[in-house]
Each structure stands twice: as structure tokens, then as C-alpha cells.
Amino acid sequence: MIRSRTDLSRAKRVVVKIGSSLLADESAGICQDVIDRLVDEMAGFMAEGLEVVVVTSGSVALGRVDQGWLDRELSVHEKQAAAAIGQPKLMSAYADAFARHDRSVAQMLLTKDDLRHRRRYLNASNTSETLFSAGVVPIVNENDTVVVAEIKFGDNDSLGALVSLVVDADLLVMLTDVEGLFDKNPARHSDASRIGIIEHINEAHIAMAGDAGSSFGTGGMASKLMAARVATKSGVAAAIISGSKVGALRKLLAGQDEGTLFLCGIDRQTKRKHWITEVLHPAGEIRVDAGAAKALLKQGSSLLPVGVIAVDGVFDKGDCIEIVGPNGIIARGLCNYTAEEMRRIMGHASGDIESILGFHDFTSVIHRDNLVLTSDN
Numbered sequence: 001m002i003r004s005r006t007d008l009s010r011a012k013r014v015v016v017k018i019g020s021s022l023l024a025d026e027s028a029g030i031c032q033d034v035i036d037r038l039v040d041e042m043a044g045f046m047a048e049g050l051e052v053v054v055v056t057s058g059s060v061a062l063g064r065v066d067q068g069w070l071d072r073e074l075s076v077h078e079k080q081a082a083a084a085i086g087q088p089k090l091m092s093a094y095a096d097a098f099a100r101h102d103r104s105v106a107q108m109l110l111t112k113d114d115l116r117h118r119r120r121y122l123n124a125s126n127t128s129e130t131l132f133s134a135g136v137v138p139i140v141n142e143n144d145t146v147v148v149a150e151i152k153f154g155d156n157d158s159l160g161a162l163v164s165l166v167v168d169a170d171l172l173v174m175l176t177d178v179e180g181l182f183d184k185n186p187a188r189h190s191d192a193s194r195i196g197i198i199e200h201i202n203e204a205h206i207a208m209a210g211d212a213g214s215s216f217g218t219g220g221m222a223s224k225l226m227a228a229r230v231a232t233k234s235g236v237a238a239a240i241i242s243g244s245k246v247g248a249l250r251k252l253l254a255g256q257d258e259g260t261l262f263l264c265g266i267d268r269q270t271k272r273k274h275w276i277t278e279v280l281h282p283a284g285e286i287r288v289d290a291g292a293a294k295a296l297l298k299q300g301s302s303l304l305p306v307g308v309i310a311v312d313g314v315f316d317k318g319d320c321i322e323i324v325g326p327n328g329i330i331a332r333g334l335c336n337y338t339a340e341e342m343r344r345i346m347g348h349a350s351g352d353i354e355s356i357l358g359f360h361d362f363t364s365v366i367h368r369d370n371l372v373l374t375s376d377n
């Protein structure tokens with residue numbers, strides 16, 4: 001938990017999100033010098049034991065420069081094509097920069113939707129753990145050729161927030177072309193002043209955040225604040241710092257007054273519950289009778305098969321599902337059985353599961369620890 005700047009020196013795993021505004025130049029294309037410098041800083045921390053994941057933007061910008069598509073708004077398909085052109089250039093720039101420190105890099109192209117499905121989320125998490133063990137640096141970007149909404153809004157800030165949950169990071173650092181969140185857009189107001197620490201993001205902060213400042217940046221401060229909100233609500237602290245200022249990352253991690261820090265004091269259990277209610281998409285629905293609804297709502301019980309009266313959807317073991325009582329949706333949780341198994345055991349006592357399915361993994365359908373109430377009645 002990061003409750004003050006001094007806690008930052010204890011961070012073990014950090015997601016560093018690097019914006020297009022830092023990496024791409026309209027005439028030169030990729031800013032290899034910037035990547036080299038940022039990689040030198042990150043490699044220094046890795047040598048000291050910090051684990052780093054890079055979430056990088058820039059593929060669309062680099063594709064646009066490559067094709068000379070600069071002075072007009074691109075269609076969605078052109079942006080997707082630009083991303084496909086720019087992505088290998090981006091990877092090769094990181095590979096070259098990390099090779100100078102004898103580190104290999106690995107490309108992870110994800111969509112936010114991937115991370116809302118428990119199985120894909122776990123696969124991404126296992127892949128990144130394997131990469132960490134091998135000392136390889138995961139370099140993540142949105143899989144832009146298969147998404148539409150995200151490429152319109154250019155939302156790598158929120159991808160960074162989700163990745164920080166996937167890898168269970170202590171901190172998400174968003175590197176950009178300004179020194180943090182200012183009380184007004186510093187590109188337009190010379191008297192703007194930086195906000196150093198934010199304990200809870202409120203409407204006043206959101207009102208301060210404006211659009212992108214450069215021709216290549218897309219989400220501006222608004223998308224960084226939204227990402228900081230997702231991260232901090234899920235147990236990961238966040239920071240916005242300048243990527244052009246030499247040593248800013250080191251100062252931040254040393255606990256000095258650098259950039260804007262969003263504190264986070266959430267424990268693991270709250271974090272897991274937030275993941276179930278806010279991040280995962282339910283894959284199906286289970287209807288329960290009044291007795292089961294009461295046991296969940298009033299007695300803090302796990303859900304047993306005997307109280308289940310109907311099962312909707314196709315879901316797998318461990319998927320997130322919604323629980324509906326006589327008065328509507330009451331909870332969400334991770335189901336111990338597949339939809340097909342659920343249809344066979346619903347209405348039966350837990351002691352009958354073995355004879356019906358031929359195996360008996362769990363007494364409950366959803367264990368209390370994996371269940372979050374979303375209503376009172």
C-alpha cells in the first residue's frame with residue numbers, strides 16, 4: 001500500500017506507461033534518444049531488483065509518420081493500419097535499447113476486453129510472471145488492429161491501469177510531456193501550478209484535466225485521471241510525471257516531490273472484490289430462491305447448489321457470474337462449476353454433487369471469499 005511518498009521506495013513492481021507525445025516526432029519518426037534514455041533509467045532500477053512492465057503508445061503515430069499521413073484526421077481503419085505499421089518499429093526501438101543492458105524484451109498486445117475475462121486475464125498474468133522470472137521485459141500495447149472504440153479514444157492510460165492489476169503492481173507511472181496534473185492546462189496557462197499529491201480523485205480534479213497537448217497525444221489529462229482512478233480503486237497507486245525530465249522517475253521512486261502522486265490505501269481483499277465487481281465482465285447468471293438470497297445477504301454464507309433455481313449463459317469454472325434473487329441482482333462471484341455442471345447440480349444438496357457429476361471439487365457453488373454483494377435486498 002502506498003500511503004505517502006516515502007512508501008514509494010518500497011515498490012517492487014512498477015508499470016511504466018509511455019505516451020506517444022514523448023516517442024514520436026513528425027519529421028524524425030521514432031525518438032530513439034528518448035527511448036534509450038528512459039530504458040537506461042528503467043534498466044538501472046531493474047539492476048537494483050525492481051520489476052518493470054512497459055506499456056507503450058506510439059504505434060499509430062509512427063505509422064502516420066511512415067506513411068506521411070500527418071495533416072488530416074485518419075479513419076478508424078487507417079489508424080489500425082498505421083498501428084500495424086508502427087508497432088514493429090516501436091518494438092525494435094525497445095529491443096535495441098534494452099539489448100544495450102543485455103535484456104530481452106517481449107511483446108504483449110492486449111485489448112482491455114481481454115482483461116475483463118477471467119481466463120484471458122489469468123493467461124496474461126501467467127505470461128507476465130514467466131517473463132519476470134526469465135528477466136525479460138514485457139512491452140505492452142493495445143492490440144489496435146482488432147479494437148475500434150479504444151483506437152478512437154487512444155486509451156493506453158486505462159490499458160496501463162488494467163495491466164497494473166494483471167501484474168499486481170505497486171505503482172502505475174504515466175510518463176508524459178508535462179510534469180504532472182496542473183490546476184489548469186499548462187499548455188495554455190503560464191500561471192498553472194502542479195498538484196503534488198491526490199488522496200482521492202474528486203470532481204474538482206476532473207474539471208482541471210483537459211485534452212491532449214501535442215499532435216500525437218490522444219487522451220490528455222482526462223484519460224490519465226480516469227486511469228489513476230481505476231488503479232487506485234483497485235489497490236495500485238498511480239503517478240503522472242514528465243518523461244522528458246531527466247531523473248524524474250528516480251526522484252519519484254526515491255519519495256521526492258516529483259509529478260503528481262495518487263495515493264492508495266486499499267488492502268488485498270478489497271482489491272479482489274473490486275476486480276470481481278468493476279473489472280470482470282459476468283459470463284452468465286444464476287437465479288437463486290428466497291432462502292439462498294437471504295443466506296447470502298443476511299448471514300454471510302457461501303452459495304450452495306441447493307438454493308439455485310436457474311442457470312443462464314455459457315461459462316467455465318472460475319468465471320465471473322451474476323447472482324439474481326427474487327428481487328433482482330444481489331451479488332457477483334467466481335463460480336466453482338461450469339454452466340453445464342451447474343444445470344445438473346442445481347436444486348441438489350452439496351452431498352449429492354459427487355454422485356451427479358462423478359467428482360466433487362467444492363461444496364459451494366460460489367465461496368464467500370469470491371462473492372461480492374451488490375445489493376441489500
Ligand SMILES: Nc1ncnc2c1ncn2[C@@H]1O[C@H](COP(=O)(O)OP(=O)(O)O)[C@@H](O)[C@H]1O
Pocket residue numbers: 018019020021022057175176177178180181182183184185186187208209210211212213214216217218219220221222
Ligand atoms: N490540467 C492539466 N495538467 C497538465 N496537463 C494537461 C492538463 N489539461 C490538459 N493537459 C494536457 O495533457 C497533455 C498530456 O496528455 P497527452 O497529450 O494525451 O499525452 P500522452 O501522449 O503522454 O498520453 C499535456 O501535454 C497537456 O497539454
Ligand SMILES: N[C@@H](CCC(=O)OP(=O)(O)O)C(=O)O
Pocket residue numbers: 018019020021056057058059060061083141142144153154155156157216217218219220
Ligand atoms: N495503442 C495506441 C495508443 C494510443 C494512445 O493511448 O496514445 P497516448 O495518449 O499517447 O498514450 C498507439 O500505440 O498508438
